[in-house]
Amino acid sequence: MEDQISSTESTFIARKNAIKMMTKRGYVLRMTDDMTKYDAFLSRFGNEPDYESLSVIGKRLSNKNDGCLLIFNDSPSLGAPAIREIIEQLEKENISSAIIVVKNRIPSTAKHACKKFEPIFHLDLFKESSLLVDITEHFLVPPHIALSEQETKELLERLSIPADKLPKISVDDPICHYYGFKQGQVIKIIRNSLVGGRSVAFRVVM
Incomplete structure (x- = not known):
């Protein structure tokens, strides 16, 4: 290009x-x-x-x-x-x-x-x-949303685990870099599939 x-x-x-x-x-x-x-x-x-x-x-x-x-x-x-x-x-x-x-x-x-x-x-x-x-507009890149402190607290209480037990995403990941996500933040990832439908995953930035 x-x-x-x-x-x-x-x-x-x-x-x-x-x-x-x-x-x-x-x-x-x-x-x-x-x-x-x-x-x-x-x-x-x-x-x-x-x-x-x-x-x-x-x-x-x-x-x-x-x-x-x-x-x-x-x-x-x-x-x-x-x-x-x-x-x-x-x-x-x-x-x-x-x-x-x-x-x-x-x-x-x-x-x-x-x-x-x-x-x-x-x-x-x-x-x-x-x-x-704009990498976020690629059809293979699902929405990534940073949870607020309150949302993070509620999620961890619901799952009964500390944040560091969540699956990880690197702070150097291109999407984290794009959004300016910081270490310790919890990210909600929303995927839509014709086969599996809508799914939500959570990752902690490390």
Whole structure:
């Protein structure tokens, strides 16, 4: 897919899907441009968009203190100093989560730097090319829904087991990465089959 589209189109698609990902995480976005139309994107950002200008802020309706910053970084080598700048930006906006879309490769130093700030700040790194497709829209991917603390408590009481006895799903699983699920959360997975009908499974993020 990357070979068939221009760099600008790739950035447009990645931004559109990243914004969609934010809404699926429950954030309401503060933005004025139409994310779905390429012409509108070109009109606002041009044929060679400034990557940093593509950023967007989202807040949850249920808790406006819970926000997420969508950041685009086209540095040839994203490192610890750049991550520190992002943390400072989050502190300025009084939010604790960020989705960082990287134009080039994601260095291991950037991953280590992000982990250093957990659990106070939650930073998710995505390579632009990984956002050219919305993986949650594939017909083989069932809905994944994070349970609230109360729902988790009720489930564990009903099953009479601790959370760590539930089947596991890795925090590095692409779906967990997409939704920003955190270790310890319990996820409800809903499957529909022509043969077996509807089934519900639960996994704990590890």
